[in-house]
Amino acid sequence: MKCAGKEVNPLKMRCMEHAVHLAAKHFVSHVSPISAKAIVAKAKKLRKQLKAANPDLDDDEIDALLAAEDGEPENEDSDGDIDGEGDGPRPKDALGKSLALVKQIRASPQAQAFFKKMCRESGVPTINRFVLLADDSPEVPNLVKKSYATFRLSTQDWDQLERIREVLQEPANIQQSFSSSRFSTVWRTLPLLEAMAETWRNMAATERFADMRESILAGLDNLEKWYGKTDDTDVYFICLCKS
Template sequence: MHVGSHLTTLKIASGKIIVNITRIFNKLINLRCFPHTVNLACKAVIAALARSDYGSTTGDHTDPISTLRALVRAVRALSLRRQHFSEICEKYDLDLQLLCDVDTRWSSTLYMIERALHLEKPLDDICSSEEFQDLEKFKLSSEEWDGLAAAREILMVPEAFQQKLSAEKTPTLCNVLPAFDTMVSVWNELQESMDEPYFDIIQAGIDKLDAYHNRAELVPAYMISMCELSFLIIPQMIY
């Protein structure tokens, strides 16, 4: 019984040690994937746009993206509205359909904005249409359209880098991490070129990327991937 008791204690102790080692190991190797981190950064940008002074508009509008989303859903909801919108698009020689975003994919918000900017005149027309006066509350002002154009410019930066890395057959950490630095650099340039309200909006995304980068620097995989292993010499085999 005495020996058995000791064995039981050792098993419990060794189990706890293994659990603790596993937790430490997971912290050392745990590194979020590039798309997930970019998703967090872009969602932070979109949320910052809604919180900005620019975003606090009058009436039923909250921010340009939310207003656009509501307008797109309203137009797509009824067949008569869709048909009327298609007829308006034909008048402008545009053969395009509205796109609605989904909450789980930030890039879908970019695509929705980009498509809407191409369809700005038809959207303005249907909001001013006598047939659908209930859509007038969704009519975007020129300032809000400018805000959507700025949002597109900001979101096109991570989109370009994500597409580039997605094209790689085997994405590597040594390519992903420099992409973060370059993305932050491009966003910094945008901060200098765009109006003041957008500085803080872009900064919200940069802060997310910086948090990832700071965490990545603590992961051994990061240090290994960024090292130039020039000290490794493979000796020539002599037969």
């Protein structure tokens, strides 16, 4: 197929819904970075694997290979552990703390029941009420080497979570726009990606998101990379013109 003398390959069309998801993932990864403990655990695991596969390598050669390794821990849990290694979560930021708490509650049927009880009694999902009472409650087994009180969310934590929600609301809306239609949504790709990019740029420029600016820009960089991929084919522009 040709358009204006240029080959148009429909097979080069990409799943832009997935691209939006990747941009959001880059924002989340940046705003809640990998813990130092997770990085050390990964290095130990890689060293062990390299030594087993290459017994003739000395320590200096292994260090050089580890230094060249680029990527994220493959099986990192939401609380920063890798493959179940370590003593469990050591939450230091609002997002990491929240995800770690969710994991702890889901891991215990008793904790889930107690959490539902707290919600019924207060009328709302009260996280702080749960973490303040769970450690002393005979209904909930004690955690190993930590306590539920560790996961208490401060006013600042709740503010951070609310602002993270605002940033992620834009990609959530776009994904909903893509998935809710029963018809082709290719024509929406360019305007929706441009709208998301513009929203994130505006957020990054405001004082409210000053502490998340670099995280928003990290997501924006990834989004713009995928937006640039639309130049691989004229299909997106053709569908937009014919809509």
